[in-house]
Amino acid sequence: MMLLCLLSWPYLRRHLLRWILTVAGIVLGVGVFVAMHTANRSIFRAFDTTIGRIAGTTQLQVSAGEFGFDESILERVQSVPEVGVAVPVVEATVDTNIPGQGSILILGIDMTGDRSLRDYELKDADEAIIDDPLVFLAQPDSLMVTTEFAERNQLAVNSKVQLATIEGNREFTIRGLMNSAGMTRAFGGNLAVMDIYAAQQILGRGRRFDRIDVRAKEGITIDDCQAALKAALGPAFDVDPPSARGRHFEALLQSYSTAMMISSLFALMVGMFIIYNSFAIAVTHRRSEIGVLRALGATRHQIQTLFLVESIIAGTFGSILGASVGITAALVIAQWISSVLETAGGVAQRVSELEVDPTLIAAGVIAGITTSVVAAWIPARNAARVDPVQALQKGKYQVLSMGENRRRRWMALTAFLMASVCLLLSDSKPLFYTGYVAMMGAGLLLAPALTLFLSKGLRPVLRRLLPAEGTLAADSLVEAPRRTSATVSALMLSLAMVVGFGGFAHSFYSSIQEWMDNALNPDFFVAPSENLATRSLTFPAEISSVIERVDGVDQVQVVRDARVTYHEVPVMVIAIETEKVASTVHRTPVAGSLEEMNRLTAEGKGLFVSESFATNLKTKMADVVELPTPSGLLKLPIVGIIRDYSDLRGSLFIDRSVYRDWWKDDTVNIARVYVRKGQNVEAVRQRVIQTLSSRYRLLVLTNREVRDWIMKLLDQWFGMTYNQIVVAVLVAVLGIVNTLTVSITDRKRELGVMQAVGGLRSQIRWTVWIEALTIGVIGLILGTCLGAVNLYYTLGMIKRDLGGIGLDYIFPSAFMMLMVPIILGAAWIAALGPGEAAVRGSLVEALEYE
Amino acid sequence: MVSLTHVSKIFDGKRKATALEDIDLDIDKGHMVSIVGPSGSGKSTLLNLIGGLDRPTSGDIQIDGENLSELSDDGLTRVRRDKIGFIFQFFNLLPTLNCLENVALPLHLRKWPRRKIEDRAGELLNLVQLGHRLEHLPDELSGGERQRVAIARALSVYPPILLADEPTGNLDTKTGQEILKLIDDLHAQLGSTILIVTHDSEVAERCSRTVVLRDGRIVEDRRQ
Numbered sequence A: 001m002m003l004l005c006l007l008s009w010p011y012l013r014r015h016l017l018r019w020i021l022t023v024a025g026i027v028l029g030v031g032v033f034v035a036m037h038t039a040n041r042s043i044f045r046a047f048d049t050t051i052g053r054i055a056g057t058t059q060l061q062v063s064a065g066e067f068g069f070d071e072s073i074l075e076r077v078q079s080v081p082e083v084g085v086a087v088p089v090v091e092a093t094v095d096t097n098i099p100g101q102g103s104i105l106i107l108g109i110d111m112t113g114d115r116s117l118r119d120y121e122l123k124d125a126d127e128a129i130i131d132d133p134l135v136f137l138a139q140p141d142s143l144m145v146t147t148e149f150a151e152r153n154q155l156a157v158n159s160k161v162q163l164a165t166i167e168g169n170r171e172f173t174i175r176g177l178m179n180s181a182g183m184t185r186a187f188g189g190n191l192a193v194m195d196i197y198a199a200q201q202i203l204g205r206g207r208r209f210d211r212i213d214v215r216a217k218e219g220i221t222i223d224d225c226q227a228a229l230k231a232a233l234g235p236a237f238d239v240d241p242p243s244a245r246g247r248h249f250e251a252l253l254q255s256y257s258t259a260m261m262i263s264s265l266f267a268l269m270v271g272m273f274i275i276y277n278s279f280a281i282a283v284t285h286r287r288s289e290i291g292v293l294r295a296l297g298a299t300r301h302q303i304q305t306l307f308l309v310e311s312i313i314a315g316t317f318g319s320i321l322g323a324s325v326g327i328t329a330a331l332v333i334a335q336w337i338s339s340v341l342e343t344a345g346g347v348a349q350r351v352s353e354l355e356v357d358p359t360l361i362a363a364g365v366i367a368g369i370t371t372s373v374v375a376a377w378i379p380a381r382n383a384a385r386v387d388p389v390q391a392l393q394k395g396k397y398q399v400l401s402m403g404e405n406r407r408r409r410w411m412a413l414t415a416f417l418m419a420s421v422c423l424l425l426s427d428s429k430p431l432f433y434t435g436y437v438a439m440m441g442a443g444l445l446l447a448p449a450l451t452l453f454l455s456k457g458l459r460p461v462l463r464r465l466l467p468a469e470g471t472l473a474a475d476s477l478v479e480a481p482r483r484t485s486a487t488v489s490a491l492m493l494s495l496a497m498v499v500g501f502g503g504f505a506h507s508f509y510s511s512i513q514e515w516m517d518n519a520l521n522p523d524f525f526v527a528p529s530e531n532l533a534t535r536s537l538t539f540p541a542e543i544s545s546v547i548e549r550v551d552g553v554d555q556v557q558v559v560r561d562a563r564v565t566y567h568e569v570p571v572m573v574i575a576i577e578t579e580k581v582a583s584t585v586h587r588t589p590v591a592g593s594l595e596e597m598n599r600l601t602a603e604g605k606g607l608f609v610s611e612s613f614a615t616n617l618k619t620k621m622a623d624v625v626e627l628p629t630p631s632g633l634l635k636l637p638i639v640g641i642i643r644d645y646s647d648l649r650g651s652l653f654i655d656r657s658v659y660r661d662w663w664k665d666d667t668v669n670i671a672r673v674y675v676r677k678g679q680n681v682e683a684v685r686q687r688v689i690q691t692l693s694s695r696y697r698l699l700v701l702t703n704r705e706v707r708d709w710i711m712k713l714l715d716q717w718f719g720m721t722y723n724q725i726v727v728a729v730l731v732a733v734l735g736i737v738n739t740l741t742v743s744i745t746d747r748k749r750e751l752g753v754m755q756a757v758g759g760l761r762s763q764i765r766w767t768v769w770i771e772a773l774t775i776g777v778i779g780l781i782l783g784t785c786l787g788a789v790n791l792y793y794t795l796g797m798i799k800r801d802l803g804g805i806g807l808d809y810i811f812p813s814a815f816m817m818l819m820v821p822i823i824l825g826a827a828w829i830a831a832l833g834p835g836e837a838a839v840r841g842s843l844v845e846a847l848e849y850e
Numbered sequence B: 001m002v003s004l005t006h007v008s009k010i011f012d013g014k015r016k017a018t019a020l021e022d023i024d025l026d027i028d029k030g031h032m033v034s035i036v037g038p039s040g041s042g043k044s045t046l047l048n049l050i051g052g053l054d055r056p057t058s059g060d061i062q063i064d065g066e067n068l069s070e071l072s073d074d075g076l077t078r079v080r081r082d083k084i085g086f087i088f089q090f091f092n093l094l095p096t097l098n099c100l101e102n103v104a105l106p107l108h109l110r111k112w113p114r115r116k117i118e119d120r121a122g123e124l125l126n127l128v129q130l131g132h133r134l135e136h137l138p139d140e141l142s143g144g145e146r147q148r149v150a151i152a153r154a155l156s157v158y159p160p161i162l163l164a165d166e167p168t169g170n171l172d173t174k175t176g177q178e179i180l181k182l183i184d185d186l187h188a189q190l191g192s193t194i195l196i197v198t199h200d201s202e203v204a205e206r207c208s209r210t211v212v213l214r215d216g217r218i219v220e221d222r223r224q
Helices: A002-014 A016-055 A072-078 A127-131 A133-138 A147-152 A183-189 A196-202 A222-233 A243-285 A287-295 A300-345 A358-384 A402-424 A429-465 A467-479 A481-519 A543-548 A578-584 A594-602 A611-616 A656-663 A681-692 A703-717 A719-746 A748-756 A761-801 A813-839 A843-847 B043-050 B073-083 B099-109 B114-127 B143-154 B173-190 B201-205
Strands: A060-063 A083-095 A103-109 A122-125 A142-146 A160-165 A168-178 A191-195 A211-216 A238-240 A524-527 A553-566 A569-576 A607-610 A624-629 A632-642 A651-655 A670-675 A699-702 B002-011 B017-027 B032-036 B058-063 B084-087 B161-165 B193-197 B209-214 B217-223
Touching: A002 A016, A002 A300, A016 A103, A016 A243, A016 A300, A016 A358, A016 A719, A060 A222, A072 A083, A072 A211, A072 A222, A083 A160, A083 A196, A083 A222, A103 A196, A142 A147, A147 A168, A147 A183, A168 A191, A191 A196, A211 A222, A222 A238, A238 A243, A243 A287, A243 A300, A243 A358, A243 A481, A243 A719, A287 A300, A300 A358, A300 A703, A402 A429, A429 A467, A429 A481, A429 A761, A467 A481, A467 A748, A467 A761, A467 B099, A481 A703, A481 A719, A481 A761, A481 A813, A524 A681, A524 A703, A543 A553, A543 A670, A543 A681, A553 A578, A553 A624, A553 A656, A569 A578, A569 A611, A569 A656, A578 A594, A594 A607, A594 A632, A594 A651, A607 A611, A611 A632, A611 A651, A624 A651, A624 A656, A632 A651, A632 A656, A651 A656, A670 A681, A681 A699, A699 A703, A703 A719, A719 A748, A719 A761, A719 A813, A748 A761, A748 A843, A761 A813, A761 B073, B002 B043, B017 B043, B017 B217, B032 B043, B032 B173, B032 B201, B043 B058, B043 B161, B043 B193, B073 B084, B084 B143, B099 B114, B099 B143, B114 B143, B143 B173, B161 B173, B173 B193
Parallel strands: A103 A191, A142 A168, A569 A651, A607 A632, B032 B193, B032 B209, B084 B161, B161 B193
Antiparallel strands: A060 A211, A060 A238, A083 A103, A083 A211, A122 A168, A142 A191, A160 A168, A524 A670, A524 A699, A553 A569, A553 A670, A607 A651, A624 A632, B002 B017, B002 B058, B209 B217
């Protein structure tokens, strides 16, 4: 404690900026960690809240994926002896047409029976409804909304609301305001209840329900009721507690969650390097102080403890601050991801508040402190090993010792060999990841030696550019590799992360582009909603023939798709008119023959699957897929594997005839329209709109609009890549400012001499700027190389564990070219402060500086 | 050549310290002047002010008719660059540059052409009898050799004024004598105005004029 007060505190006060930069490294790491995990948790909680609130006292839910099932199933469920209450539900999100409100979750329920499962706590309502729900039923335009929604939009009982339905925009009358603390929190308060039969009509359900909510009879356990229902209904139906939907949602989000976790771990590692750099420099600068302490009798243990305690203090302060920053950022991140999920996944959830987990915050703080201590361990150990005699002499202590250099190289070589062996045996998951870690470790171990090598290599170039300023800048790097290498390592790691994500994004974009060129080639698409991922609205089958009769239309292909749970994994079943599609879509299968695949599927003798389905479900050609349907178990062999991005978890393609036969459903989600050669596409499109708009609410999207929608979705998904760039830039700035503040202290006399012999202030600034830019260049070179390796492993990881998507290795050259000015710009910005500091202050003091 | 009028320098710190008080001094062109006095008398401060490394608290300093107090920091630097050569007690050579590069540094800062720089640097090192050590780094040289390199650097543009702050303070007696002889020879050869700060009376005896400082004031001004 005494040493802390006598030595650490004065040092901290003298080098406050450096300490702030050290702490900033921890803040960055912990902040990203807390923000990402809190956002994730908040999204899950929002979804669970919506599910749970809407479920009320429901104990089990009967469903058949997103396809729904015929009304007749209700009677079968109600006839099961263990069932106490069984009520049907139709659920969908629709646009409100109210500015700023976005979508609203429609719950279609049977008012006569539903109130035994859900309590709406009507605050204000038509008096008649409270007493007799049949009054509500008698008015098919009736709607109940939450008090929150009403207050937000200045609505009251008997107000009118317009909703976008399959029949076009329809006006509804609010007949009740729900005050239930439960219901009102679902979907952020944007919830409306209506009669189920009205809902079936406006959502195009025909005579189908989405699910049946069940409560077991008094005295019957949930497990017994579940078993009885499964036995009565067969494998075509899922019978699960409401919470099971949360698990499915989690599976859908899994790849995104994992990516966020990796991102947060990277941020912590990068923070670790910044901390290591700071403490290593501090130990170097305080050598003589340490030497004096040792000469006066301080033990090695006391010296080491001193530095570790400093790291704990810095870690604690930085972690608490980082956690605060993370929580602040989490809501913004959660809302952004939430909107992407709603758009891309058609998943109804709305994040309006944060779910802060004290355990997670504590974990983040502990991780930050641990990172700080781990990062400071080696410098603290080195401090304890300082020889008092040598420490009190002047000398080159910034140079890496020969022994240290050799040790690192041997360790790097060992790691590289281990990674190479693992590469050969990469079918094994543990070996793949071991190889990944070993390879990255080899790169980091080599960073100091490579930094020195590149600094020496760049010296002649800098000398030629600016003989005085450039030479001194290069010499500063060459003479003090210890000072520079940790910053370069942090920058290298950060850029490797950027290349990994950027390369993944680039490859994915390329693959998506290819997929769109091959598979999404109709002239326009007819859809029931702007959100092409929405499957809750459908058209009747007749729409195909209606569109075909429009002048100029050559061919119409209708598609019905919906998500089902297959072996605990949510996958997309896509019913297509195979023969028609085969005539217009030509793509190279990953496995199987295109002709054979199309023929067998059209004949109903097989199905083809996406590559991600095959990887995630561990299936291959000729494996038999057993799909639960309302008519029983549909068994079809896999006759082809293709690259498809309709659903990232996996998709299966069956013929529409098979779908109609087994699901007893004639509806369609999307109509793909091809225009006759020579016809004006826009003119035909207008004719389709005119023909259909009086009968249906529809959107006719051009091929370009659909592509733009998909690309916009991708941009949102990969928005995280830009966050990585921000992290990389912050790392560059933090690390370089840290290094330069030390550099100008170390070079104080040298810079003073330069001024004394006639160097102008601008020339002094330039030597500092050049040093920063050189660090940026070295970081870019090494980061690009490590990034190229990281990209290989990233794509492998994605294929194995994050969605099963197979992507070609395409190095993102254009992206990296963009990073060059960004990183060099950041380096220059980082150098501005130190550059000014270098020219300020007393020249006399500088010349006398030791 | 050098003219100081009512120059004072007070250092602001926890306590104010008066380093120089009301100094009036005129030094003619081509003279070799020693500035002597005990430790803390203000000798180095006086030299730093004349050399434009620091600014006086009050008073004026003129170098070749140019008033330093009216100049900006870059203006001071230009005066230092073009008119003044500095020789420091601890040499202040840059350790990563060899002899030729150290001598060439001021010329690079002036953006001279490369060939001209090499020629001038080589010429200067020959002048101080170190033409055979061009590629050597400072830590490969003896103290005397380092000071010779520092002198060569100070002469890079043959400045009219040379300021030497205890040039032999860090050298043994014999080497110190050699350096003083070199400075003498250069003075005779080049006709520069030379100011030497020293506490060594032997050094002072070599100069045509000795200015004695005590407690920040000129107490004696002897001409030999």
